[in-house]
Amino acid sequence: MEPEEPGRPRRLRLLKGKGRSSTVAVHDEAEVPLGETSGLRFIAGFIRRDKIALTGAIGIGIFFVFGLIQGILETVSDYTHNLALSYSILPSNPFTFNFANSLAPPTFANFPVGIFGYDEVGRSILSRILYAIPKDALASVLIVISAIVIGMFLGISAGYLGGWADEILMRVTDAFLAFPLIVFAVALSLILGNGYTVVLVALTIVWWPTYARFFRAQALTLKSRGYVEAARLSGLSPLSIIIRHIFPNAIDPIVAIATLDFGNVILVYSTLAFLGIGVQVGQPELGSMAASGLQYVPHSWWFPLFPSLVIMAIVVCYSLLGDRIQDMVGGRLSY
Amino acid sequence: MTNTVFKAKGLTKYFEASKRGFVESLVSRQPKIWVKAVDEIDFEIMPGEVLALVGESGSGKTTLGRMLATLETSTKGDLYFMDEKVSRKDYRRIRRQVQMVFQNPTDSIDPRMSIKGIVTEPLHRSDVGEASKDEQFATALSLVGLDAKTFAQRRVRDLSGGQRQRVAVARAIISNPTFIALDEPTSALDASVQAQVLNLLARIHDELKLTYLFITHNIAVARYISDRIAVMYAGKVVEQGPTEEVIANPKHPYTQALLKSVPTLKTHELVPPSGEVPSLVGLPTGCRFHPRCPYVMDVCKEKEPAMRRTGNVEVACWLY
Numbered sequence: 133m134e135p136e137e138p139g140r141p142r143r144l145r146l147l148k149g150k151g152r153s154s155t156v157a158v159h160d161e162a163e164v165p166l167g168e169t170s171g172l173r174f175i176a177g178f179i180r181r182d183k184i185a186l187t188g189a190i191g192i193g194i195f196f197v198f199g200l201i202q203g204i205l206e207t208v209s210d211y212t213h214n215l216a217l218s219y220s221i222l223p224s225n226p227f228t229f230n231f232a233n234s235l236a237p238p239t240f241a242n243f244p245v246g247i248f249g250y251d252e253v254g255r256s257i258l259s260r261i262l263y264a265i266p267k268d269a270l271a272s273v274l275i276v277i278s279a280i281v282i283g284m285f286l287g288i289s290a291g292y293l294g295g296w297a298d299e300i301l302m303r304v305t306d307a308f309l310a311f312p313l314i315v316f317a318v319a320l321s322l323i324l325g326n327g328y329t330v331v332l333v334a335l336t337i338v339w340w341p342t343y344a345r346f347f348r349a350q351a352l353t354l355k356s357r358g359y360v361e362a363a364r365l366s367g368l369s370p371l372s373i374i375i376r377h378i379f380p381n382a383i384d385p386i387v388a389i390a391t392l393d394f395g396n397v398i399l400v401y402s403t404l405a406f407l408g409i410g411v412q413v414g415q416p417e418l419g420s421m422a423a424s425g426l427q428y429v430p431h432s433w434w435f436p437l438f439p440s441l442v443i444m445a446i447v448v449c450y451s452l453l454g455d456r457i458q459d460m461v462g463g464r465l466s467y
Numbered sequence: 468m469t470n471t472v473f474k475a476k477g478l479t480k481y482f483e484a485s486k487r488g489f490v491e492s493l494v495s496r497q498p499k500i501w502v503k504a505v506d507e508i509d510f511e512i513m514p515g516e517v518l519a520l521v522g523e524s525g526s527g528k529t530t531l532g533r534m535l536a537t538l539e540t541s542t543k544g545d546l547y548f549m550d551e552k553v554s555r556k557d558y559r560r561i562r563r564q565v566q567m568v569f570q571n572p573t574d575s576i577d578p579r580m581s582i583k584g585i586v587t588e589p590l591h592r593s594d595v596g597e598a599s600k601d602e603q604f605a606t607a608l609s610l611v612g613l614d615a616k617t618f619a620q621r622r623v624r625d626l627s628g629g630q631r632q633r634v635a636v637a638r639a640i641i642s643n644p645t646f647i648a649l650d651e652p653t654s655a656l657d658a659s660v661q662a663q664v665l666n667l668l669a670r671i672h673d674e675l676k677l678t679y680l681f682i683t684h685n686i687a688v689a690r691y692i693s694d695r696i697a698v699m700y701a702g703k704v705v706e707q708g709p710t711e712e713v714i715a716n717p718k719h720p721y722t723q724a725l726l727k728s729v730p731t732l733k734t735h736e737l738v739p740p741s742g743e744v745p746s747l748v749g750l751p752t753g754c755r756f757h758p759r760c761p762y763v764m765d766v767c768k769e770k771e772p773a774m775r776r777t778g779n780v781e782v783a784c785w786l787y
Binding site: 364367376380 | 536566
């Protein structure tokens with residue numbers, strides 16, 4: 133407690149959470165000091181205090197920081213035709229064949245190249261996994277974000293405007309929702325050619341309708357809130373109401389869903405790669421490594437196991453974080 | 468000087484009981500079911516007066532208030548604002564002069580915006596500079612008894628219920644409206660805070676020469692604040708007149724029943740109106756109140772009574 137100073141409002145110091153304090157001036161009626169109860173800054177604060185969420189966040193952090201660095205190196209090497217650059221931070225060259233090591237088991241010799249073992253032509257599985265990471269990181273971010281943007285635009289318009297706009301937009305959404313993902317991805321890669329971009333496009337096309345529905349539901353609830361009606365009375369146009377009131381209040385639960393969804397994208401992306409969709413021959417890809425390793429099981433169990441474990445680890449990190457954020461936003465956790 | 472701020476002739480609002488999607492509406496053969504929230508109401512609101520709209524939950528009083536505030540469009544009937552007929556395209560213009568205060572102050576303030584952002588929202592379209600915005604904000608907040616400097620950057624979660632409702636009132640008065648519809652502005656507050664806010668509303672009414680439609684289920688609150696009172700039952704106004712007269716000498720059996728059910732410090736036994744609130748979908752024939760009325764006659768079951776003037780009071784009942 134600070135000593136009281138004459139002539140200034142009496143101040144209360146309240147401890148909140150670990151080492152956080154907020155100071156609130158005492159006014160005529162009872163003050164309710166709550167600190168942040170919503171918004172991205174609040175979610176960030178929550179992650180810092182929650183061990184489970186923090187574990188997930190650290191895992192995802194490592195995944196993204198590495199993905200970014202390795203991704204930049206791969207892109208630059210692609211443009212400069214300097215292949216060596218693309219694996220300069222990896223333990224070994226993920227492309228050279230070394231038949232002496234073919235299907236060699238995990239070993240600590242020549243650390244860390246061999247800790248995950250070697251594939252059928254003697255390439256380090258660790259190096260190939262690391263080389264594949266940027267694609268998964270990019271796919272998850274790009275698809276979820278474009279799904280959110282498209283879904284937000286269409287969903288909020290449908291929910292807020294209602295009537296015919298709602299009817300038309302939601303029937304279009306339903307049509308897209310009816311696309312079976314894998315069949316659609318195969319069809320698209322047959323038309324546009326087999327490639328990474330095609331997979332990204334296919335995933336985005338099937339991914340946004342869920343968000344459109346979600347944003348629509350949010351817009352419908354928020355539409356009847358007092359502050360939205362007051363804003364209508366204040367003469368705000370529908371667009372400014374959406375920007376000022378609907379969007380900022382709709383985004384919280386979306387953050388939780390999106391975090392869980394990053395993991396789902398990686399799973400689906402890997403499933404497609406497992407089936408050989410969007411994979412270039414020779415290019416390492418987590419899903420396709422698992423698929424090609426499967427024929428050497430049980431003898432060379434490490435070949436499909438480690439790529440699969442990496443997929444799982446990434447998805448688990450997303451789930452830990454997303455689940456906790458969802459619990460918090462949904463009010464099931466006290467914080 | 469205009470004669471009336473609002474005048475309604477046969478004002479009606481029906482809601483569809485079950486909303487159908489486009490595809491359903493093609494297939495379904497069942498007739499549409501309507502909820503008769505407000506059914507052919509006539510009334511006038513004079514400049515500078517406070518009209519209290521009293522009735523139980525579901526009697527359509529909020530819907531009526533929302534129609535005046537242009538948040539709902541009437542199904543039938545005419546509404547005149549400042550003696551001019553209101554149609555949909557006039558809403559933008561009318562909204563400059565009409566405001567509304569909602570029942571739940573927590574819900575009516577965006578949790579993400581600062582108090583200043585909320586209160587000055589109605590000013591966004593007029594070309595006021597930042598400086599004059601600050602000035603108007605300070606004036607509005609001082610009118611509702613809050614300190615502009617202290618509250619400008621706060622969020623709604625930092626405020627108590629009474630302060631929240633004061634902020635909502637500040638937003639309603641900042642654009643200098645002619646008319647404010649107050650939808651149960653004090654029913655979410657406890658008794659002492661309710662008294663503060665009522666006094667505040669009465670003071671603002673006098674200082675800014677406003678016209679109020681004060682919607683409340685609490686007849687004691689209505690008596691305190693209003694000049695005239697209109698009692699609503701199942702979508703109809705059953706009695707209206709000067710507040711003192713209606714309360715001293717209630718004519719309609721429903722008004723009498725309402726007054727008997729008000730708890731005061733002296734009453735020991737409350738007599739709530741007997742029977743159920745009628746469903747607005749399948750209304751009773753004849754007078755809507757007849758299944759609950761202690762003086763029911765044969766004519767009540769067959770024919771709906773029209774509004775009749777007796778003295779200063781208008782009442783819709785076959786007894787008069």
